[in-house]
Amino acid sequence: MEFLEQIRLVFMDNMILNMIDILIVYLLLYYAYRLIDQMRGKQLIKGIAVFVIIAQLAKFFQMYTLSWIMNSTLQLGFIALIIIFQPELRKALEFLGNSTIFTNVDELLEKDDATRVVNDIVSAVSSLARQKIGALIVFERKTGLKDIADTGVKLDSEISSGLLINIFIPNTPLHDGAVLLRKDKVVSAGCFLPLTDNNSLSKKLVQDIGQHLECLKNPME
Secondary structure (H helix, E strand, C coil), rough: CCCHHHHHHHHHHHHHHHHHHHHHHHHHHHHHHHHHHHHHCCHHHHHHHHHHHHHHHHHHHHHHHHHHHHHHHHHHHHHHHHHCCHHHHHHHHHHHCCCHHHCCHHCCCCCCCCHHHHHHHHHHHHHHHCCCCCEEEEEEECCCCHHHHCCCEEEEEEHHHHHHHHHCCCCCCCCCCEECCCCCCEEEEEECCCCCCCCCCCHHHHHHHHHHHHHHHCCCC
């Protein structure tokens, strides 16, 4: 009976490990599929799959010359894929890094500080809206935006309504560009923002933005 009990325990341990193993593989495949589905190179992925199938068929039917060409191309193609899909790989790594597992509680603002920051931002935006003055405000969250902060003028000042209003007043040195906020700090002003990679934006959105800009130029109309 003891021997049978040991066998049962071993079987249960292996079954649990196998279930965990299958679950991890399933999650990896699921997120890989989601990543590929959102990538611009979906057709390229299909072409690579066909290429791999041809390579395996050439090996199976012992077509030595074709098999050697395919294998050599695949070895070089791995490096090429890293270069081609660099933006997508970066997004995937950022997705993993943004997981709540890695979130540092110390990075969160205290409730009172958060309330003050929100009130100051709302007050500044409301004042700018009444004056029909536009403002670009970027909130840094889990993903670091140092590359954007470096394009502007470093301030490293506490967020206040008056500071935000003064930055965006027309014809001042820092009004042209975006302001980057991190926690309760104004990190930089006059920052340049990157252009979007999304090619499926609605044309109506662009038209609405154009009409809004015209209204700002002619507020009396």
